[in-house]
Amino acid sequence: MFQASPINHHNAQIQKRFKMLFGGMMVILIIPVVIILATLIFRGWHSISWTFIFTDPTNGMTAGGIFPALFGTIWLVVVSMLASVPLGVAAAIYLSEYAPDNMLTRLINLATINLAGVPSIVHALFGVGAFVTFFKFGTSILAASLTLAIMTLPVVIVSSWESLQSVPRPFREACWNMGATRWQTIWNVVLPNAFTGILTGIILQVSRAAGETAPIMFTGAAMFLPFLPNSVFDQTMALALHLFVVATQVPDVPESLPFGVALVLVGIVMIMNTVAIWIRMHLRGKKKW
Amino acid sequence: MVTASQQVKNKIEVKDLVISYGSNAILRHVTLDVRENEIFGIIGPANSGKTSFLNAINRMDMMRSNMTVTGSVSIDGINTREWRNVYALRRKIGVVFPLPVGLPLTVYDNVALAPRLAGTAGTKADLDELVERCLRRAALWDEVKDRLTHLGSLLSGGQQQRLTIARALSQSPEILMLDEFSIAVDPVTTMRIEDVLKELKAEMTIILVTNLVQQANRLADRTAFFLNGDCIEIGTTEQLFSGKAKDQRTNDYIGGKFG
Numbered sequence: 001m002f003q004a005s006p007i008n009h010h011n012a013q014i015q016k017r018f019k020m021l022f023g024g025m026m027v028i029l030i031i032p033v034v035i036i037l038a039t040l041i042f043r044g045w046h047s048i049s050w051t052f053i054f055t056d057p058t059n060g061m062t063a064g065g066i067f068p069a070l071f072g073t074i075w076l077v078v079v080s081m082l083a084s085v086p087l088g089v090a091a092a093i094y095l096s097e098y099a100p101d102n103m104l105t106r107l108i109n110l111a112t113i114n115l116a117g118v119p120s121i122v123h124a125l126f127g128v129g130a131f132v133t134f135f136k137f138g139t140s141i142l143a144a145s146l147t148l149a150i151m152t153l154p155v156v157i158v159s160s161w162e163s164l165q166s167v168p169r170p171f172r173e174a175c176w177n178m179g180a181t182r183w184q185t186i187w188n189v190v191l192p193n194a195f196t197g198i199l200t201g202i203i204l205q206v207s208r209a210a211g212e213t214a215p216i217m218f219t220g221a222a223m224f225l226p227f228l229p230n231s232v233f234d235q236t237m238a239l240a241l242h243l244f245v246v247a248t249q250v251p252d253v254p255e256s257l258p259f260g261v262a263l264v265l266v267g268i269v270m271i272m273n274t275v276a277i278w279i280r281m282h283l284r285g286k287k288k289w
Numbered sequence: 290m291v292t293a294s295q296q297v298k299n300k301i302e303v304k305d306l307v308i309s310y311g312s313n314a315i316l317r318h319v320t321l322d323v324r325e326n327e328i329f330g331i332i333g334p335a336n337s338g339k340t341s342f343l344n345a346i347n348r349m350d351m352m353r354s355n356m357t358v359t360g361s362v363s364i365d366g367i368n369t370r371e372w373r374n375v376y377a378l379r380r381k382i383g384v385v386f387p388l389p390v391g392l393p394l395t396v397y398d399n400v401a402l403a404p405r406l407a408g409t410a411g412t413k414a415d416l417d418e419l420v421e422r423c424l425r426r427a428a429l430w431d432e433v434k435d436r437l438t439h440l441g442s443l444l445s446g447g448q449q450q451r452l453t454i455a456r457a458l459s460q461s462p463e464i465l466m467l468d469e470f471s472i473a474v475d476p477v478t479t480m481r482i483e484d485v486l487k488e489l490k491a492e493m494t495i496i497l498v499t500n501l502v503q504q505a506n507r508l509a510d511r512t513a514f515f516l517n518g519d520c521i522e523i524g525t526t527e528q529l530f531s532g533k534a535k536d537q538r539t540n541d542y543i544g545g546k547f548g
């Protein structure tokens with residue numbers, strides 16, 4: 001009764017081939033990631049130690065640690081988050097919940113998505129013009145962080161917008177119908193359910209900022225500073241720029257040093273991404289509808 | 290004390306209502322009255338403007354950028370366009386949707402949300418009492434009384450629909466609008482909800498949009514027949530369902546010849 005016909009066999013064959021094709025594509029994609037990580041770990045791991053992480057570079061940056069750069073990167077990321085997160089989330093709430101569905105809104109959405117694709121060096125030049133020169137912040141953590149914030153803002157907006165839009169519209173309708181204002185609806189129903197998505201989106205985007213070199217190069221990051229910044233108006237070292245410098249600008253650097261710096265940088269990004277995925281899994285685990 | 294004159298008092302007066310989306314009029318020149326404490330049925334096939342009619346009554350057209358409403362809707366003799374606070378207007382009107390919408394809050398919070406938003410929640414004991422009363426009246430209390438802290442959005446479809454009704458009742462509404470509430474509900478639950486509606490009629494005015502002609506027959510005092518954006522006929526349910534409708538199309542629809 002249930003004999004497979006030739007056409008069933010044929011379909012099963014095709015199914016197998018497509019599965020192998022897509023599987024093969026995935027393997028090809030994973031290869032570079034594995035090679036990069038393996039190289040970093042094998043060639044960089046013996047430079048990693050507590051002294052490497054917690055001491056200053058010495059001997060013209062050919063020895064010693066990376067503490068000022070690590071510390072500077074944390075500064076830059078935190079200050080840029082303080083600027084981009086409230087602004088980006090607020091803009092996303094406006095675009096998703098308040099803005100009328102018309103040409104102007106669609107144009108703004110399109111512009112935001114396009115802005116996310118602007119090369120970071122262009123953001124860097126904007127930062128020099130706007131924050132360093134016009135607002136007279138000089139080359140400082142503030143100017144560099146704001147430049148990073150401008151760069152991450154579009155992606156923060158887009159990812160927050162997507163999280164807000166993923167909350168089903170009938171929830172909003174039900175709330176409005178019972179006499180809730182738009183804000184009451186956003187606060188009681190939309191935000192609690194979009195929160196996880198917004199948070200993980202922010203972490204993923206901000207972790208990108210930690211690895212950027214171009215936007216901070218001209219706006220606040222220094223090649224070498226023998227002291228830690230005291231305020232946002234000081235210059236600072238940063239990991240990404242430090243890596244560039246020890247890898248290309250300084251002679252006689254032991255080979256393992258740039259790999260160690262790169263490993264720390266990748267490690268920071270990976271830790272942030274892992275936290276984001278962890279949050280998503282644990283909070284999303286309680287499925288709400 | 291209900292006197293004869295109060296029994297025929299009009300709760301809602303709709304005059305020359307036209308609803309359009311963009312340049313497309315989907316409801317044209319509807320004039321009708323809904324009397325206090327009656328169940329007013331609206332029947333008609335899909336796309337005849339029934340849901341839009343409900344949206345116009347509680348002014349949800351404000352939330353839809355391309356929906357325009359002309360003509361007037363008055364509640365208790367006051368034009369809804371002249372209500373200073375549209376949120377207060379909507380609080381007087383409970384709405385139940387075709388597909389059950391249990392908000393992703395606990396069962397308790399689902400029912401407590403409206404009073405909390407309105408700032409009329411009162412003490413914890415008051416609120417507990419209100420939540421229990423609304424759930425009992427929606428014929429749901431016995432099934433959820435031990436699960437008040439569970440998510441309302443994870444109840445079964447029929448339970449969620451009764452939760453929606455409990456939530457609408459928590460607004461202490463003067464008008465209850467039900468939009469094809471039985472679409473996603475099993476027949477037994479439908480019957481239980483219908484019994485609830487018959488009781489609620491004593492306290493509020495009910496507008497029942499339904500695509501089940503017999504449901505209108507069972508519940509409604511008067512029924513309107515909408516077809517393709519026109520209100521074809523309004524009559525007492527007895528009149529329409531005994532084959533004495535004035536318009537042949539109404540007879541055909543009720544008789545099951547189309548729709």
